[in-house]
Amino acid sequence: xxxxxxxxxxxxxxxxxxxxxxxxxxxxxxxxxxxxxxxxxxxxxxxxxxxxxxxxxxxxxxxxxxxxxxxxxxxxxxxxxxxxxxxxxxxxxxxxxxxxxxxxxxxxxxxxxxxxxxxxxxxxxxxxxxxxxxxxxxxxxxxxxxxxxxxxxxxxxxxxxxxxxxxxxxxxxxxxxxxxxxxxxxxxxxxxxxxxxxxxxxxxxxxxxxxxxxxxxxxxxxxxxxxxxxxxxxxxxxxxxxxxxxxxxxxxxxxxxxxxxxxxxxxxxxxxxxxxxxxxxx
Numbered sequence: 001x002x003x004x005x006x007x008x009x010x011x012x013x014x015x016x017x018x019x020x021x022x023x024x025x026x027x028x029x030x031x032x033x034x035x036x037x038x039x040x041x042x043x044x045x046x047x048x049x050x051x052x053x054x055x056x057x058x059x060x061x062x063x064x065x066x067x068x069x070x071x072x073x074x075x076x077x078x079x080x081x082x083x084x085x086x087x088x089x090x091x092x093x094x095x096x097x098x099x100x101x102x103x104x105x106x107x108x109x110x111x112x113x114x115x116x117x118x119x120x121x122x123x124x125x126x127x128x129x130x131x132x133x134x135x136x137x138x139x140x141x142x143x144x145x146x147x148x149x150x151x152x153x154x155x156x157x158x159x160x161x162x163x164x165x166x167x168x169x170x171x172x173x174x175x176x177x178x179x180x181x182x183x184x185x186x187x188x189x190x191x192x193x194x195x196x197x198x199x200x201x202x203x204x205x206x207x208x209x210x211x212x213x214x215x216x217x218x219x220x221x222x223x224x225x226x227x228x229x230x231x232x233x234x235x236x237x238x239x240x241x242x243x244x245x246x247x248x249x250x251x252x253x254x255x256x257x258x259x260x261x262x263x264x265x266x267x268x269x270x271x272x273x274x275x276x277x278x279x280x281x282x
Contacts, residue, residue, distance in 0.1 A: 052221050144193065163195075
């Protein structure tokens, strides 16, 4: 939310009048302010200010589905049962429901915004349920424990084999089907964990970028597409590697700033709560 209230006003204040540096609808996204569009973007109904904000709708669907799933499975404590349950829900959600609304009886649902956005979550939302299961049973800790007795060389070989296998099956066997990522991603992540555990400095680097990744993703489009001066700086060399590293540096700086902003707001909130509590106790 802070990304919205910081970057959208910046867009209208400083980047509303820009040269037409691209044919796509990027250079004039902030040319004219509309209260209707502002509310639509704020609520996630539209993504005209930032193309990456489709994430908000998926996030809302994931929270609703995840909350329902959490309370319904609160008393289940068998990882295999929950894994099978998530796979079953994923098949129903991604395959059965889309086929269902094609029937004449349910055809009206195809044009329902609430149905398509909240009750028809895609594979990425279903992956959120797998995240709940992995967190609930701390599966990655179990994986580390399973391979703890292996030598470093064996762990490295197994990790590389899992990563290569994940890419091979996703690209060659499953023809890049998005719903198979539910199975491929845990395999890929297991391989990454086995390799990262062998290099602590690299692990710390990945943790650093992981903590900033959401902010980096939500803000990178402003810099490389919508804000002209930054776009010029990023693409000045016409070299994709230089452009990537430049964008990486800018988004890291912006993400660190946003994290500090969040921390300041949270700290201010704590102080205000303490003051209010102190006044009430007088």
